[in-house]
Amino acid sequence: MSTIHTFQASKTKAILTLLQGCNTLKRLRKIHAHVITNGLQHHPSICSKLLNFCAVSVSGSLPYAQLLFHYHIPNPQTQDWNSMIRGFSQSPSPLQAISYYNHMLSSSSASDSPPDTFSFSFVLKACERVRAESKCREVHGVVVRHGYDMDVVVCTNLMKSYAGNGSVDNARRVFDEMSERDLVCWNSMISCYSQAGLHHEALNIFSLMRNQNVGLDGFTLVGLLSSCAHLGALNTGVTMHELARQKGFLGSVYVGNALIDMYAKCGDLDGALCVFERMRKRDAFTWNSMIVGYGVHGRGDEAIYFFEKMMMAGVQPNSITFLGLLCGCSHQGLVEKGVDYFHMMSSKFNIKPGIKHYGCLVDLFGRAGKLEKALHVIRASHAQDDPVLWRTLLSSCKIHKNVEIGEVALKNLIRLGSSNAGDYVLLATIYFRAKDADGVSRMRKLIKNQGVRTAPGWSWIEVGDQVHKFVVDDKSHPDTEEIYRKLEVVVQRAALHGYLQEESLIRACEFTSIDTNCSGTSGSCHSEKLAITFGLARTPEGTCLRIVKNLRVCRDCHSFTKFVSQAFNREIIVRDRVRFHHFKGGLCSCKDYW
DNA sequence: TTCTACCCGC
Numbered sequence: 001m002s003t004i005h006t007f008q009a010s011k012t013k014a015i016l017t018l019l020q021g022c023n024t025l026k027r028l029r030k031i032h033a034h035v036i037t038n039g040l041q042h043h044p045s046i047c048s049k050l051l052n053f054c055a056v057s058v059s060g061s062l063p064y065a066q067l068l069f070h071y072h073i074p075n076p077q078t079q080d081w082n083s084m085i086r087g088f089s090q091s092p093s094p095l096q097a098i099s100y101y102n103h104m105l106s107s108s109s110a111s112d113s114p115p116d117t118f119s120f121s122f123v124l125k126a127c128e129r130v131r132a133e134s135k136c137r138e139v140h141g142v143v144v145r146h147g148y149d150m151d152v153v154v155c156t157n158l159m160k161s162y163a164g165n166g167s168v169d170n171a172r173r174v175f176d177e178m179s180e181r182d183l184v185c186w187n188s189m190i191s192c193y194s195q196a197g198l199h200h201e202a203l204n205i206f207s208l209m210r211n212q213n214v215g216l217d218g219f220t221l222v223g224l225l226s227s228c229a230h231l232g233a234l235n236t237g238v239t240m241h242e243l244a245r246q247k248g249f250l251g252s253v254y255v256g257n258a259l260i261d262m263y264a265k266c267g268d269l270d271g272a273l274c275v276f277e278r279m280r281k282r283d284a285f286t287w288n289s290m291i292v293g294y295g296v297h298g299r300g301d302e303a304i305y306f307f308e309k310m311m312m313a314g315v316q317p318n319s320i321t322f323l324g325l326l327c328g329c330s331h332q333g334l335v336e337k338g339v340d341y342f343h344m345m346s347s348k349f350n351i352k353p354g355i356k357h358y359g360c361l362v363d364l365f366g367r368a369g370k371l372e373k374a375l376h377v378i379r380a381s382h383a384q385d386d387p388v389l390w391r392t393l394l395s396s397c398k399i400h401k402n403v404e405i406g407e408v409a410l411k412n413l414i415r416l417g418s419s420n421a422g423d424y425v426l427l428a429t430i431y432f433r434a435k436d437a438d439g440v441s442r443m444r445k446l447i448k449n450q451g452v453r454t455a456p457g458w459s460w461i462e463v464g465d466q467v468h469k470f471v472v473d474d475k476s477h478p479d480t481e482e483i484y485r486k487l488e489v490v491v492q493r494a495a496l497h498g499y500l501q502e503e504s505l506i507r508a509c510e511f512t513s514i515d516t517n518c519s520g521t522s523g524s525c526h527s528e529k530l531a532i533t534f535g536l537a538r539t540p541e542g543t544c545l546r547i548v549k550n551l552r553v554c555r556d557c558h559s560f561t562k563f564v565s566q567a568f569n570r571e572i573i574v575r576d577r578v579r580f581h582h583f584k585g586g587l588c589s590c591k592d593y594w
Numbered sequence: 595t596t597c598t599a600c601c602c603g604c
Contacts, residue, residue: 052595082595121596156597187598197604222599229600257600288601320601356602 011038012046019053025061028054032068047073048080055087062087078113085119089126097126098135105142115142117151124157128164136161140174152178156185163192186214190223199227200467203236216243218252225258232548232575233462234266241275250278257285264293267546267573267580284315292324297580298590300328304337319351326360330367331579331590338364355383362389366396367593371405387418394426399593403439406430421447459527459549463538470530479534487525487533490564497586499563501556526557528574536568544571552576553594562586 018031032050040046051073054065065087073080081104088097101123104115115123120143127136140158148154155178162170171192178185186209193202206224209216221244228237241259249255256279263271272293279286287310294303303325310317322345329338342361345351353361358381365374374396378389390412397406410427413419424443431439458471470477477483491499528547535545553561553576565572566586574581582589 056595079595086595116596118596125596153597160597182597184598189598191598217598219598226600252599254600259600261600283600285601290601292601318601323602354602 011040012043012049015040015046016049019049022053022059024059025064028059028061028064032064041072044077048077048083051080052083055083056090060087062091075109076107076113078116078119081113082116082118082122085122085126089122089129094126094129097123098130098132101126101139115146117148117154120148120151120154121157124154124161128161131165133162133165133167136165136167137170149177150179152180152182152185156188159185159188159192163195166196168192168196168198181214183215183217183220187217187219187223190220190227194223194227194230197230199230202227203231203233216247218249218255221249222254222258225255225262229258229262229265231462231467232266232460232546233467234263234268234546235462235465236467237262237266238271239465251280253279253281253283253286257283257289260286260289260293264289264296265575267297267575267582269293269297269299282313282315284318284321287313287315288318288320288324291321292327295324295326295328295331296578297582298328298331300325300330300332300334300337303328304334317345317349317351319345319354319357322351322353323356323360326357326364327579330360330364331594333368333593335364335368335370355386355388358383358386359388359392362392363396366393367399369400371396371400371402375405375408384412385416387413387416390416391423394423398426398430401430401433403430403434403436421450424450457527457549457551459531459547461531461535461545461547463535468531468534470527470534472527473525474527474530477530477534482537483530483534484525486537487529490529490533490536490568491560493567494560494563497563497567499560526554528553528557529560532561532564532572536564536570542569544573547572547574549574549576552578553581558588558592558594562588 015031015035018034022028022031035041035046035050047068051065051068054060054068055062065084069076069080069084081100084100085097085104088094088100091097101115101119104113104119107113120139123139124136127139136158143149143154143158155174158174159171162168162174172189175181175185175189186205190202190205193199193205203224206220209220221240225237225240228234228240240262244250244255244259256275259275260272263269263275272290276286276290287306290306291303291310294300294306307317307321307325310321322341325341326338329335329341338361342353342357345353345357358377361377362374365371365377371393374393378384378393381389383389390409394406394409394413397409406427410419410423413423424447428440428443431443456471458469460467460469462468468477474480528549531547532545535547539545553574558581561572561574561581561583563586564570565583572583574583579590579594581594
């Protein structure tokens with residue numbers, strides 16, 4: 001008996017060694033044949049290992065795993081089910097994982113092979129991938145019935161699965177009900193919020209962590225820095241930077257990359273550069289963060305400079321690298337360079353341009369006034385059915401007051417059934433500037449028929465460690481009265497330097513009571529004026545104001561901000577939906593071209 | 595065997 005056992009043990013070991021070196025299906029078949037000829041096919045450990053390898057390893061084969069599972073494992077144990085669920089949860093058909101999980105629960109031997117921590121974790125991943133929220137709830141119920149609702153890993157997976165299904169509130173509920181939380185779990189809650197775009201909430205989790213002395217690690221910092229980047233919360237980001245230094249996390253490439261991105265997105269390119277230069281190890285994310293950072297600031301030359309250094313460092317660019325480059329070229333008007341890079345990405349780097357790259361190219365030509373070329377790009381892109389490209393073209397037509405191509409763009413948007421009030425307003429503005437009253441009234445009718453729905457505009461400004469958010473005509477801020485009083489003073493002083501409300505544009509918006517390019521209704525107070533006024537009142541003279549807003553800057557606010565920067569001698573950095581504007585001494589870095 | 599991270603943009 002013991003001889004047989006020793007024999008089997010050495011065979012098992014030999015087969016496991018073979019499996020480790022196995023990288024083709026053909027070899028896998030050979031190993032399986034070997035298992036059978038040695039009479040080991042009923043050896044539970046061997047079969048489980050073989051199954052796990054087939055299901056999970058990159059060089060495995062899920063169909064082969066199914067074959068083994070259904071024909072060679074008569075009484076699958078929990079770990080065998082887990083192999084199947086895990087394998088399919090990360091495969092192109094995660095629904096199958098859910099199906100194996102269902103079978104596991106209903107199989108006659110369910111009492112011998114109950115689901116465990118792993119089964120739940122894997123099936124929850126599958127629920128997340130197929131966006132099956134109801135299934136996620138159902139699994140949650142089973143988790144509770146099997147007494148795993150105190151398992152910190154299962155709970156973390158539950159949170160992620162709920163959040164991935166768009167239900168952050170449920171994720172938070174799971175989080176709140178946990179009796180014990182580890183650091184991973186806290187980090188996961190931060191990531192759930194940031195994934196949902198709830199960045200204030202993500203930062204609030206960090207306050208809780210500090211109150212409860214949870215500590216932090218690189219994951220925590222990266223998550224929080226990402227939220228700071230989205231919010232434009234530079235001061236908070238600098239605090240994180242300081243924490244990273246104190247706790248010794250500056251050596252992490254992830255943390256360094258997140259810091260660069262945070263500084264760049266908060267409008268502090270010098271800060272980004274400083275972190276970049278001190279990094280010992282750099283990867284594609286590092287270079288991309290710099291290139292994209294300079295790109296969205298409209299500094300194409302520097303984006304190109306970093307791209308060239310990236311090449312010299314031997315780092316392979318990816319599609320994001322080229323988005324950053326193209327964005328920089330288009331905002332700086334580097335048309336030829338942009339075209340070169342567009343071609344280079346496929347010819348030299350074998351990266352297929354995606355819809356966003358075509359979008360950049362349309363923007364590149366459109367901004368430069370080469371509207372025919374922009375139109376040609378769309379027609380040659382095999383993406384004529386993407387509304388984003390036509391909308392980009394329409395915006396370019398507005399800059400260059402081109403009625404004809406603007407009409408073509410709108411026609412295509414209508415053809416695609418995705419035209420909205422914002423598009424009609426764009427074309428109406430073009431008609432208005434071209435003094436085409438008929439066109440304006442046609443658009444007015446379309447807008448009336450369709451009804452008006454606009455995204456609410458808001459602006460943020462960080463003062464101290466607080467981010468203050470303003471909407472159009474905001475009355476909700478505790479200091480509202482003071483802000484509006486101060487605003488009058490600011491407008492007067494800006495007017496002394498030449499600021500004039502842009503009547504023409506206001507009238508252009510009036511008939512619709514919106515301008516999607518503005519933050520709100522005409523004659524009303526746009527959110528960035530309130531944020532700027534608040535910043536002027538609450539920060540020391542001479543300090544830079546940083547505003548983040550969700551829409552594009554309208555012409556009136558752009559002009560207002562220029563004069564304010566001059567009248568109050570302040571540098572004002574505005575990050576809009578697409579790019580940065582650096583206002584200083586009455587001028588803007590975009591050269592009034594955005 | 596399981597859980598959390600950076601570049602795009604939703």
